[in-house]
Amino acid sequence: MPQISLYIDEATLRKIVGAAAREKVSISKWVSDQLKSHIDPQYPKDFEKLFGSITDETFTDPGDQGLSTDHLRMDL
Numbered sequence: 036m037p038q039i040s041l042y043i044d045e046a047t048l049r050k051i052v053g054a055a056a057r058e059k060v061s062i063s064k065w066v067s068d069q070l071k072s073h074i075d076p077q078y079p080k081d082f083e084k085l086f087g088s089i090t091d092e093t094f095t096d097p098g099d100q101g102l103s104t105d106h107l108r109m110d111l
Contacts, residue, residue: 041066051065051066
């Protein structure tokens with residue numbers, strides 16, 4: 036497997052070490068996973084099962100609001 040070297044400041048390294056320890060993985064695995072998630076983001080496993088899972092009666096579909104409620108946008 037290919038290897039890479041990184042030059043990183045001490046404060047960031049401490050954060051990486053802490054994050055890897057919290058997830059109980061090696062620093063190499065943690066950094067690799069972070070890079071993969073930024074390069075090829077994916078939804079969490081079983082994400083699609085969340086569809087329709089909200090049962091709170093106060094959560095309602097606002098329906099079509101039309102353009103009258105839209106805000107004007109500034110041209111840049």
